[in-house]
Amino acid sequence: LKHGDLANRLITVGSAGRAKMISNYFDQSKETVTHTSSRGFVTYTGYYNDVRVSVVAIGMGISMMDFFVRESRAIIDGPIAMIRYGTCGGIATDAPHSKIALANKGSGYIIRNPDAFTQYYHSGSNTQSHQQNPYHVAQMCPADEELSTLLGKNIRGILGPDSVVEGSNVTADSFYCSQARIDDRFHDDNVGLINKIHQHYPDAKTMEMETFILFHLAKCCTLPIKAAAATIIVANRLDNSVIDEETIVRLEDQGGHAVLKTISEIKLE
Ligand code: R1P
Ligand code: URA
Numbered sequence: 001l002k003h004g005d006l007a008n009r010l011i012t013v014g015s016a017g018r019a020k021m022i023s024n025y026f027d028q029s030k031e032t033v034t035h036t037s038s039r040g041f042v043t044y045t046g047y048y049n050d051v052r053v054s055v056v057a058i059g060m061g062i063s064m065m066d067f068f069v070r071e072s073r074a075i076i077d078g079p080i081a082m083i084r085y086g087t088c089g090g091i092a093t094d095a096p097h098s099k100i101a102l103a104n105k106g107s108g109y110i111i112r113n114p115d116a117f118t119q120y121y122h123s124g125s126n127t128q129s130h131q132q133n134p135y136h137v138a139q140m141c142p143a144d145e146e147l148s149t150l151l152g153k154n155i156r157g158i159l160g161p162d163s164v165v166e167g168s169n170v171t172a173d174s175f176y177c178s179q180a181r182i183d184d185r186f187h188d189d190n191v192g193l194i195n196k197i198h199q200h201y202p203d204a205k206t207m208e209m210e211t212f213i214l215f216h217l218a219k220c221c222t223l224p225i226k227a228a229a230a231t232i233i234v235a236n237r238l239d240n241s242v243i244d245e246e247t248i249v250r251l252e253d254q255g256g257h258a259v260l261k262t263i264s265e266i267k268l269e
Helices: 016-023 062-075 114-120 145-159 193-200 211-220 245-265
Strands: 009-013 033-036 042-048 051-057 080-090 100-102 107-112 135-137 164-166 168-172 204-208 225-236
Touching: 009 016, 009 062, 009 245, 016 042, 016 051, 016 245, 042 245, 051 245, 062 080, 062 211, 080 145, 080 211, 080 245, 100 145, 107 193, 107 211, 135 193, 145 164, 145 225, 145 245, 164 204, 168 211, 193 204, 204 225, 211 225, 225 245
Parallel strands: 009 051, 009 080, 080 225, 100 164, 107 168, 168 204
Antiparallel strands: 033 042, 042 051, 080 204, 100 225, 107 135
């Protein structure tokens, strides 16, 4: 993409299918420009209620979000608003599957500390790596308050008053070890990690893999970026209950519509 190809109002999602679904709500009387990159980014730029918007599917993880925020900021003039609409796992009893989690209280960040695992590098080595904490837990980064409030209002307006769980999210650098999934095939030292996450972030409701980087780069950018995030809770990690496929598709579609309405309505100054 080059200068001018992206709108100042951006939605970012993980999957190409979700991006397409949201772009189906674009004004049909106006042109939608689509671009698929060889690195797996899929972009739709068009209009919603006569306002220019872009939806970008970026795939998974913190590096892809880093590419998205920095490279879109490089080719857009003026203020930007960005909303992530993703999926996540619920890590609190009041974050059941099939609700939409609004990260209005911000996002935490948990990453594996490789130096806590160096005793596995060489057989017979006596390094004291176990003295290190196996996971680094960063300070919470806030979301944009105005954008988050509007997003919550519009999701409730389309999906109903009880559709939203508010709180904070925790972004992890892995779907597995740093989200406390136990795998005997790897040394992960992560038993009880969800409890440690709650000690650090008492109102954490969800875990996923991109939101913190979006919020952090929005705050660290020298040019204006407003950022917010909402995610479909696809499973609850405490009781192992899982959403059904039909509900995911409905929430991607209707929640995506609410996200699109929000990005078109937010004031950019
Ligand atoms: C993992 O399955 C992926 O799903 C979540 C995570 O953040 C990660 O990207 O979000 P998306 O559905 O937006 O990809
Ligand atoms: N995405 C994640 O990163 N974690 C989950 O538990 C579900 C979706």
